[in-house]
Amino acid sequence: xxxxxxxxxxxxxxxxxxxQIPTHSIDRVTFHFHRMLTTYVWDASVLEGNPFTFPEVKxxxxxxxxxxRKISDQExxxxxxxxxxxxxxxxxxxxxxxxxxxFTELHGLVAKNEALEWGHFRGEGLETxxxxxxxxxxxxxxxxxxxxxxxxxxxxVFSEGLQALNNTLExxxxxxxxxxxxxxxxxxxxxxxxRTSRFMMNGILMSSGMDAISIPAAKAQDFNExxxxxxxxxxxxxxxxxxVSCHPDAITIQQNNPQME
Numbered sequence: 001x002x003x004x005x006x007x008x009x010x011x012x013x014x015x016x017x018x019x020q021i022p023t024h025s026i027d028r029v030t031f032h033f034h035r036m037l038t039t040y041v042w043d044a045s046v047l048e049g050n051p052f053t054f055p056e057v058k059x060x061x062x063x064x065x066x067x068x069r070k071i072s073d074q075e076x077x078x079x080x081x082x083x084x085x086x087x088x089x090x091x092x093x094x095x096x097x098x099x100x101x102x103f104t105e106l107h108g109l110v111a112k113n114e115a116l117e118w119g120h121f122r123g124e125g126l127e128t129x130x131x132x133x134x135x136x137x138x139x140x141x142x143x144x145x146x147x148x149x150x151x152x153x154x155x156x157v158f159s160e161g162l163q164a165l166n167n168t169l170e171x172x173x174x175x176x177x178x179x180x181x182x183x184x185x186x187x188x189x190x191x192x193x194x195r196t197s198r199f200m201m202n203g204i205l206m207s208s209g210m211d212a213i214s215i216p217a218a219k220a221q222d223f224n225e226x227x228x229x230x231x232x233x234x235x236x237x238x239x240x241x242x243x244v245s246c247h248p249d250a251i252t253i254q255q256n257n258p259q260m261e
Contacts (some may be wrong), residue, residue: 007164008182009157012236017174018257022249023209030092032248033084033202033212037061041080043193046217047224049159052077054217075113078196083109086201087206096203098166103188106199108249111192121188121252122160123151132190142231144187154188161186172208176201177243181236184227192229211248217245 005011033040034165042057050073056066060074061081086109090096100121108119117125122132128149134142161182169175183197202212214224222241230239244253 115191
């Protein structure tokens, strides 16, 4: 049997994970996601340092261009909207899967014209030498597995990680949060890893009748600081607790799961 923590590359205190999460119908959670779409897109863009304001994102999603903004910033917002709508369509149709095809399809929408290449793992396209890293400020840099032709090691890590997630974690919430951090740590793509992995996380949640999680713009600095500590220590406990605090049902979850105190 594959060891969960060894396969993912990090660990966490599993006793801190909530077991009781409010669940609803798929129709209800997809309706909520659709209704909150502008907020989800804006929150995600703020995490990327995008200067678009909430009213500007709303205007752009209504089909009206915003003057005085870079084309690249505008495209990033539109990519997030297109990815959100695609994820929504998959979940509504019962077609969302936690697999490489869905992961790479979403990345192809999220990182289009932004990443060096998009829609496949590092090494599976034309670029087979460049390995990106994650800047951690004063703490240095997090360097993932090297980019090599055909990405054999990245594919092995992804396959084993997925197997461990599916075979070990019964809780969709724990699996969803762990997948987000797995994608963020292993950096399967040249760019857009955290964004794409959060879409996958929300696909798992909504497919299980749980509301999607958005990292509020107001918590962007908190998110970034906790992610740095995650990259440094390879301990996801703090980030898991943070994701719970960002869930729409956070208060209910904390009341129903006293072990989290």
